[in-house]
Amino acid sequence: MTAALRTAGAEVFLLPLIDFEAVEEEKAVVEALERAAAGEYDWLVVSSITTARAMLQYLGTQRLEALGNASLKVATIGPSSRSILEELGFAVELAPEDRQSAAGLLELWTAAGARILLPQADIAGTALAEGLRAAGNVVDTVTAYHTVDYPARADRRLTADLGRPDADASNESPEPILSPGEARSADAEGAFDVVVAASPSAARAVVDRLGSSPRARFLAIGPSTAAEAERLGLAVAATAATPTPHGIVDAAIAALNS
Numbered sequence: 001m002t003a004a005l006r007t008a009g010a011e012v013f014l015l016p017l018i019d020f021e022a023v024e025e026e027k028a029v030v031e032a033l034e035r036a037a038a039g040e041y042d043w044l045v046v047s048s049i050t051t052a053r054a055m056l057q058y059l060g061t062q063r064l065e066a067l068g069n070a071s072l073k074v075a076t077i078g079p080s081s082r083s084i085l086e087e088l089g090f091a092v093e094l095a096p097e098d099r100q101s102a103a104g105l106l107e108l109w110t111a112a113g114a115r116i117l118l119p120q121a122d123i124a125g126t127a128l129a130e131g132l133r134a135a136g137n138v139v140d141t142v143t144a145y146h147t148v149d150y151p152a153r154a155d156r157r158l159t160a161d162l163g164r165p166d167a168d169a170s171n172e173s174p175e176p177i178l179s180p181g182e183a184r185s186a187d188a189e190g191a192f193d194v195v196v197a198a199s200p201s202a203a204r205a206v207v208d209r210l211g212s213s214p215r216a217r218f219l220a221i222g223p224s225t226a227a228e229a230e231r232l233g234l235a236v237a238a239t240a241a242t243p244t245p246h247g248i249v250d251a252a253i254a255a256l257n258s
Contacts, residue, residue: 016177020050022157038070042115044067045118047102047118110135113137118140119142183209192216196221197229218237238254
């Protein structure tokens with residue numbers, strides 16, 4: 001995302017808001033994934049890239065490959081998570097292209113009578129699980145990771161490398177990283193044109209760090225992030241049509257031209 005914004009001519013500053021930690025007791029999620037690999041479930045629904053990272057961290061490469069080779073159908077919520085899962089060896093059966101969200105996946109869902117495993121964040125909403133159950137399926141949810149304020153505890157942080165081909169090999173960002181105090185002061189001085197939130201939890205963290213009326217225009221990566229921002233009192237200047245780096249760039253341009 002930052003590379004796409006830089007290419008479009010933007011100067012990018014980073015404000016770390018949230019981070020991700022492994023669950024304290026990994027046994028429940030590991031055993032659920034092993035049952036899926038053994039054929040106890042018909043579908044594995046992966047609701048985020050972070051869920052994929054958590055699965056890799058808990059299982060390691062070989063056991064994750066075994067899960068990918070199981071007679072198990074896999075669904076996810078959009079092309080980015082689909083790409084990651086395919087790189088990890090999963091054949092993704094179902095992923096929305098236009099409405100890339102839990103709601104978008106439910107619009108495509110046709111299976112009934114299926115046994116579904118849904119690993120997800122501790123703060124995940126209930127809409128996806130409830131929608132799958134309403135379609136006539138049996139859904140088991142399991143907490144795969146915890147969303148926490150940045151920074152995560154060093155000994156609990158999710159660190160598994162998903163091996164994205166476009167990732168910086170140094171794993172270091174060239175953009176300046178700001179503290180909340182620095183970001184508040186810079187925003188008050190009008191230093192930013194837009195502030196981007198890439199998840200509903202990030203929108204909540206923006207309000208916590210910058211307040212509900214930042215001077216910068218607020219940009220949401222998708223409808224759920226925009227809805228949470230509006231619930232918190234943020235004025236949403238633009239919402240990305242697709243939750244991708246180029247979608248963010250287009251939305252930033254739209255926000256600045258509005």
